[in-house]
Amino acid sequence: MGHGRDFIDQYRIIRLIRAGSTCQIFEAVDGNSKQKVALKILTAQARKSKVELRFLQHEFDIASKLDHENVIKVFGVRTTGNDPYLSLEFGQQLNLKQRLRTDKELMAHRSDNIIEKTTLGLQHLHNHGWVHCDVKPDNYLVDDEGNTKLIDFALCQPSRTGFLAKLGFGRPKEIAGTRSYMSPEQIRRRPLDIRSDIYSLGCMYFEIVTGKMPFTGSSPENLLQKHLSAKAPPANTINRNVTQEFSDLVTDMLRKNKESRPDNLKKVLGVLSGMRIYRSKPPHPSEIQRSDEEA
Numbered sequence: 001m002g003h004g005r006d007f008i009d010q011y012r013i014i015r016l017i018r019a020g021s022t023c024q025i026f027e028a029v030d031g032n033s034k035q036k037v038a039l040k041i042l043t044a045q046a047r048k049s050k051v052e053l054r055f056l057q058h059e060f061d062i063a064s065k066l067d068h069e070n071v072i073k074v075f076g077v078r079t080t081g082n083d084p085y086l087s088l089e090f091g092q093q094l095n096l097k098q099r100l101r102t103d104k105e106l107m108a109h110r111s112d113n114i115i116e117k118t119t120l121g122l123q124h125l126h127n128h129g130w131v132h133c134d135v136k137p138d139n140y141l142v143d144d145e146g147n148t149k150l151i152d153f154a155l156c157q158p159s160r161t162g163f164l165a166k167l168g169f170g171r172p173k174e175i176a177g178t179r180s181y182m183s184p185e186q187i188r189r190r191p192l193d194i195r196s197d198i199y200s201l202g203c204m205y206f207e208i209v210t211g212k213m214p215f216t217g218s219s220p221e222n223l224l225q226k227h228l229s230a231k232a233p234p235a236n237t238i239n240r241n242v243t244q245e246f247s248d249l250v251t252d253m254l255r256k257n258k259e260s261r262p263d264n265l266k267k268v269l270g271v272l273s274g275m276r277i278y279r280s281k282p283p284h285p286s287e288i289q290r291s292d293e294e295a
Contacts, residue, residue, distance in 0.1 A: 007031075008083050011039055022046040027090060030075070037075060040086040053079045055154035056086055062130060062153040070121030072141070072151045091149065096137035096208075104211065108282035110146030111208050116272065121150035122201060123265040126194045130156045133192065135200035136181045137207065160191035179220055180213050184228050184256050195258040198265065202253025209246070209277065210238040214254060228256070241282070245275040 006013055010031040017025040017038065023046060026039045046052040060077035067073075073089040096114065099107050107114065118140050125132055132139075133155040141149045155176050177186055183199035186192060206214040214232035217223030232254050236247035249271050255261045262268050 008039065008041070008085060009078065011037065011085075011087065013039070019043075022052055028087075030087070036090045038088045038090045040088060042084045047082075047084050053084060056084055058156070059153045060086055062125075062128075062156050065128060066124060068121060068124040070117045070148055070150060071124055072149045088151075089149075091141050091143075093141040093143045093149075095151075096140040096142045096148065096204075099142055100137060100207065100211070103285075105282070105285040105288055106144065107142070107146075107208070109284045110142075110144075111282070112277050113146030114142060114148060114208060115205060115277065116269070117146065117148040118150070118204070119201065119265055119269055119272070121148060122197060123269070125150065125153075125156070126159070126197070126265060129159055131159050131192045131194055132197050132200075133157055133186070134177050134181075135197050135204060136178050137204055138178075157192055159193045161193050179223050179227075180215070182224065182227055183258070185258055187224050187227055193258070194265070195261050195263060198253050198261050198263075198268065199255075199258070201265075201268075202250050202261075205246075205250050205253065206232065206235050209242050209250075210235055212238055241278045241280060243276050243279055245271075246277045249275075 008028075011028040012031055014027040014029065014036075017027055019025075020043075022043055024041050024043060026041060028037050028039045029035070030037050040056075042052055042056065057077060057079050060074055063072065063074040072091075074086060075089075076087040078085055094102070096107075096118075121140070122132060122135060130153075132150070132153065134152060139150065139152045141151060177200075181200040181203045183192075183196040186196050203214050206212070215223060215226040215230060217226050232251070234247045235250050236242040236244060249268070253261055253268070262271075
């Protein structure tokens with residue numbers, strides 16, 4: 001967006017929230033509805049790319065049909081002119097990746113709610129026939145109570161199942177996603193179904209309760225190879241407070257063969273409803289501070 005520009009269409013720009021390699025996120029106000037929104041505006045370089053413009057339109061086409069409290073709402077899109085944008089629900093929240101770094105104790109205390117809400121939002125997307133293809137903490141906004149919203153649908157693909165998928169129809173042209181959370185079939189460029197997202201969600205569960213990734217590598221290629229062939233350590237060997245039941249669920253979600261994973265998130269939520277994540281619930285940060293002062 002050019003400097004000194006106060007409006008884009010009916011949107012009055014308030015401030016820059018964050019900037020990335022392909023887009024900038026601005027706080028804005030819709031002059032028609034007077035509603036505060038977030039504007040995702042492509043950078044000068046990205047707006048020259050037909051691929052990035054298609055991603056922006058694709059994200060709107062998918063998200064505009066979703067309606068769930070744990071999924072971000074979208075209001076409008078423009079892919080022409082100087083400032084292509086997507087208009088989104090505005091929220092003050094940071095993403096889960098940021099909060100796992102800066103608010104570790106609070107996120108641990110809220111992790112049962114975070115895990116449930118992240119799963120419910122993704123299930124809603126799956127119910128509409130889509131695979132997110134980039135499930136990771138960066139793509140969930142989270143508030144202090146552990147309520148979350150799934151964001152960023154640019155890489156979504158239709159869920160591919162049945163005979164045509166076995167023949168390879170729907171095979172991605174290239175690997176797209178985030179290496180630390182990619183399923184083996186995503187790395188191999190196989191047709192994807194919702195079990196690919198379940199693997200990625202398993203990586204995210206592991207990170208939420210342990211503070212670590214299930215796989216790390218000495219290089220990007222080595223990391224991908226770990227996803228293909230290495231076995232993740234049980235989560236409860238990293239964090240002894242994690243229950244055996246939850247650790248076993250994460251292990252099942254991280255199976256290399258997608259046929260061995262839970263085949264839908266309703267099953268995952270059913271298992272979660274009958275277990276505790278931690279042996280002892282992590283305390284609220286205020287309780288930790290009180291204990292330190294008393295000591």
